[in-house]
Amino acid sequence: MAGVAFREATKRFGGAVALDRLDLEVGDGELLVLLGPSGCGKTTALRLVAGLEEPDDGAIEIGGRVVNHVEAKDRDVAMVFQSYALYPHLSVGRNIEFPLRQRGFDRDERRRRVADAASTLGLSELLDRKPRQLSGGQRQRVALARAIVREPQAFLMDEPLSNLDAALRTQTRADIVALQQQLGTTTLYVTHDQVEAMTMGDRIAVMDHGVLQQVDRPQALYDRPANTFVARFVGSPGMNLLPATLEQGAGGKWEAQVAGSALAVPETAATAAGGAGAALVLGVRPEHVGIGPHGTVDATVVIVELLGAEVHVACRLGDGTNVIVRQDAAAPRPAHGEAVRLAVAPASLHVFHASGARVESGAGVGHAPVPGEGATP
Amino acid sequence: MSRRRRVREAALGYLLVLPALCVFAVFVFYPFAQNFRLALFQAPPFPGLPSRYVGLHQVGQVLTSSSFLESLVATVLFVVMVVPAGLLIGLLLAVAAHRRLRGMAVYRVIFSSTVVTSVAVSALVFGTLMDPVVGLLPWLGLNPSPPILQNTTWALPAIAVMAVWQFLGLSFIVMSAGLSSIPEEVLEAARVDGASERTVFWRVTVPLLSPTIFFGTVVATIYAFQTFGQVDILIGPTNAAFEHVNLLVYNILNTIEIARTTGQAAVLSIVLFLLTLGVTLLQLRLVERRVHYAQ
Numbered sequence: 001m002a003g004v005a006f007r008e009a010t011k012r013f014g015g016a017v018a019l020d021r022l023d024l025e026v027g028d029g030e031l032l033v034l035l036g037p038s039g040c041g042k043t044t045a046l047r048l049v050a051g052l053e054e055p056d057d058g059a060i061e062i063g064g065r066v067v068n069h070v071e072a073k074d075r076d077v078a079m080v081f082q083s084y085a086l087y088p089h090l091s092v093g094r095n096i097e098f099p100l101r102q103r104g105f106d107r108d109e110r111r112r113r114v115a116d117a118a119s120t121l122g123l124s125e126l127l128d129r130k131p132r133q134l135s136g137g138q139r140q141r142v143a144l145a146r147a148i149v150r151e152p153q154a155f156l157m158d159e160p161l162s163n164l165d166a167a168l169r170t171q172t173r174a175d176i177v178a179l180q181q182q183l184g185t186t187t188l189y190v191t192h193d194q195v196e197a198m199t200m201g202d203r204i205a206v207m208d209h210g211v212l213q214q215v216d217r218p219q220a221l222y223d224r225p226a227n228t229f230v231a232r233f234v235g236s237p238g239m240n241l242l243p244a245t246l247e248q249g250a251g252g253k254w255e256a257q258v259a260g261s262a263l264a265v266p267e268t269a270a271t272a273a274g275g276a277g278a279a280l281v282l283g284v285r286p287e288h289v290g291i292g293p294h295g296t297v298d299a300t301v302v303i304v305e306l307l308g309a310e311v312h313v314a315c316r317l318g319d320g321t322n323v324i325v326r327q328d329a330a331a332p333r334p335a336h337g338e339a340v341r342l343a344v345a346p347a348s349l350h351v352f353h354a355s356g357a358r359v360e361s362g363a364g365v366g367h368a369p370v371p372g373e374g375a376t377p
Numbered sequence: 378m379s380r381r382r383r384v385r386e387a388a389l390g391y392l393l394v395l396p397a398l399c400v401f402a403v404f405v406f407y408p409f410a411q412n413f414r415l416a417l418f419q420a421p422p423f424p425g426l427p428s429r430y431v432g433l434h435q436v437g438q439v440l441t442s443s444s445f446l447e448s449l450v451a452t453v454l455f456v457v458m459v460v461p462a463g464l465l466i467g468l469l470l471a472v473a474a475h476r477r478l479r480g481m482a483v484y485r486v487i488f489s490s491t492v493v494t495s496v497a498v499s500a501l502v503f504g505t506l507m508d509p510v511v512g513l514l515p516w517l518g519l520n521p522s523p524p525i526l527q528n529t530t531w532a533l534p535a536i537a538v539m540a541v542w543q544f545l546g547l548s549f550i551v552m553s554a555g556l557s558s559i560p561e562e563v564l565e566a567a568r569v570d571g572a573s574e575r576t577v578f579w580r581v582t583v584p585l586l587s588p589t590i591f592f593g594t595v596v597a598t599i600y601a602f603q604t605f606g607q608v609d610i611l612i613g614p615t616n617a618a619f620e621h622v623n624l625l626v627y628n629i630l631n632t633i634e635i636a637r638t639t640g641q642a643a644v645l646s647i648v649l650f651l652l653t654l655g656v657t658l659l660q661l662r663l664v665e666r667r668v669h670y671a672q
C-alpha cells in the first residue's frame with residue numbers, strides 16, 4: 001500500500017484543459033472522494049493514476065515514486081470502471097482471476113484468492129456465470145472482486161454505483177466503506193453524487209472544470225465551503241446564494257442590502273469583505289432560513305415541496321433570486337403565492353466575495369453551528 | 378383495428394421488397410433453378426441440335442473426370458492459402474490502424490483501397506511485378522524457371538498472393554469495424570490488471586473479435602471459392618501450369634466457352650454451390666459454438 005499524489009498535474013485534450021494543475025494527496029490507507037459535476041475531470045484524474053493517460057505537465061506519484069512514465073500494467077493499482085469493464089468472454093471466476101494470472105500467481109494461490117474475494121462479495125455461487133448473465137449489482141461486485149483480489153497499492157473507483165438503483169446504492173456504499181476499512185487500501189473514489197461523497201469519504205476533494213476547489217472533511221466542507229461553487233454543490237438542496245451590497249447603517253452596524261431588504265452582517269466579515277459599497281454574495285443553508293413575522297427580507301412563496309420528514313419552500317425575492325427554505329414537516333406551512341418574510345441569523349451567514357471566494361474573517365464567523373446537521377437527507 | 382393495421386403494414390413491407398425480389402428472381406433464382414435442369418441434359422455435339430436428356434449420368438462423368446479433380450485440388454489449396462492469410466493480415470492492419478495517431482486516416486484509406494480496385498487492374502499490376510523480364514522478382518534476384526506464372530509449383534501461390542491482396546481491403550474494413558465495437562475500457566481494464574499488450578491482444582481482443590473473425594472466415598471462404606479474374610487474365614488455358622491453377626469458377630467458364638458443354642458446366646456449378654454451402658454450414662456449426670458474443 002502507498003499514498004497517491006498529484007503534483008501540479010495538468011491534462012489537456014486538444015485545446016481543452018481537462019485537469020488544471022491538480023495538487024492533491026491521498027494518504028496511505030485513506031479513502032478520498034473526488035467529487036464534482038459531470039465533465040469536471042474526475043475520470044481523467046483517475047486515468048492519470050492508472051497510467052491510461054499521461055499528464056502533459058506535473059507528476060503523478062504512487063508510494064512517493066514518480067510514475068509518469070510507468071506503464072499501466074506495471075503500476076499495481078486496481079481500477080473499477082464506471083462501466084465495470086468486465087471481460088464478457090470470461091466467466092465470473094476467470095474475470096476475478098485475470099489480474100492474478102497476469103502477475104504470475106501459482107494455481108493454488110489463485111484459487112484460494114478468487115474464493116476469498118468471491119466470498120467477501122457474495123459471489124461464490126456465481127463463479128461459473130458469464131457477465132451478461134448477471135444483474136447490474138452483481139456485475140458491480142465482480143468488478144470490485146477483481147480489484148480486491150490482488151491487494152494492490154491503491155484502488156481507483158470511477159462512479160461504481162452510478163448504474164445501481166437507489167436501494168442497492170445505499171447498501172453497496174456501506175459495503176465499500178466497510179471493505180476499504182477492512183483492507184486498509186488507499187482509495188481514490190470518484191462520484192458526482194454529493195450524498196455519496198459525504199457518507200463515504202474520509203476527506204472530499206471538490207472539483208469544477210478541472211480545477212480543485214476545496215479538500216476537506218465532509219462536515220468542514222459543509223460548514224465552511226471555500227467558495228460559492230462548493231457551497232452550491234455540497235448539500236441537498238445546496239446553499240442559497242444572495243447577491244448583496246455592503247452598507248454601514250445607523251449606529252455603525254453593518255448591513256447587506258439584499259433585494260431591497262437589509263440583513264445584518266457581522267463586523268469582522270464586513271471589514272474583511274472590503275467595507276461599505278463592497279459587492280458580496282451571501283450564503284445561507286436552507287435550514288438556517290426562517291419564515292415568520294420576525295423576518296427582514298420580503299419574499300413570495302413559489303413552490304412548496306413536501307418530502308415526508310421535511311418541507312422545502314421555494315421563495316422568490318424582489319430581485320428574482322430564489323431562496324429555498326427547509327422546514328420541519330410539522331411546522332406551519334406557507335401557501336403557494338403567499339407573501340412572507342425571511343429571517344436569517346447573522347451567525348449562520350456565509351460571506352463570499354463577488355468573485356465567489358469565501359471572505360476569510362477569522363474563526364467562528366460564517367460557521368453554522370447547528371445541532372443535528374441536515375447535510376444529508 | 379390493430380389487426381387491420383398489421384395487415385396493411387405487412388402489405389407495405391412486401392411492396393417495398395418487391396423490386397429487389399424481381400431483380401433477384403430474374404438474375405438469381407431463375408438461373409439457379411434452371412441450372413439444376415441443365416445438369417440433366419447433355420449438350421449436342423454441334424450447336425443448333427437439341428440437347429439430349431441424360432439424367433444423372435453426366436454428373437458421374439464430370440465428378441470422375443481428371444479435369445474436375447485437378448480443379449478441385451487447386452481450389453481447395455487456394456482456399457487454404459487465401460483465407461487464413463487474408464484474415465490475419467487484415468486483422469494486423471486493422472489493429473495497427475486502430476491506434477489513434479495523427480495521420481492514421483490516410484493509412485485507413487490506403488488499407489481499404491483494394492476494395493475499390495478492379496481485379497483486372499490489380500491482375501495487370503501483379504502480372505507486371507511478376508514478369509520474368511521487367512518485374513520485381515528479377516530485380517530482387519529471384520528468377521524461378523519456368524517463370525513464376527508458368528511454374529507448376531509457384532503459379533497457384535502467386536495467384537493466391539494476388540487474391541489475398543485483393544481481399545485485404547474488405548478484411549481490413551470488417552476487422553476495423555469489429556475492433557471499434559470492442560469497448561475500449563475492457564482493454565484498459567486488462568492493462569490495469571497487469572496484462573502486456575500481447576496478452577491483451579490474444580486474451581481479450583481476439584476472443585472479443587471472434588464473431589467478426591467468424592464472419593470474416595465465411596466471407597473469405599466464399600470469396601476464395603469464387604476467384605476467377607486473376608486466373609482468367611494472367612494464366613489462361615494455354616499456360617504451362619494451367620491445370621494447377623484451374624480454379625473451379627474458371628473451369629466452369631472454360632467448360633462453356635471452349636468445350637461448349639453447358640450440361641457439364643452446370644454440374645460443376647452445382648458442385649461449387651454445394652461445396653460453398655457445406656463449408657459455410659460446417660463453419661456455422663463448428664465455429665459458432667466457440668464464438669463469444671458480448672451482450
Ligand SMILES: Nc1ncnc2c1ncn2[C@@H]1O[C@H](COP(=O)(O)OP(=O)(O)O)[C@@H](O)[C@H]1O
Pocket residue numbers: 013014016017018036037038039040041042043044045
Ligand atoms: N479522450 C478524450 N478526448 C477529448 N476530450 C476528453 C477525453 N476524455 C475526457 N475529455 C474531456 O475532458 C473533460 C473531463 O472529462 P472527464 O474526466 O471524463 O470528466 P468526468 O469524469 O468528471 O465526468 C471533459 O470536458 C471531456 O469532454
Ligand SMILES: [Mg+2]
Pocket residue numbers: 039042043044082158
Ligand atoms: Mg467520468
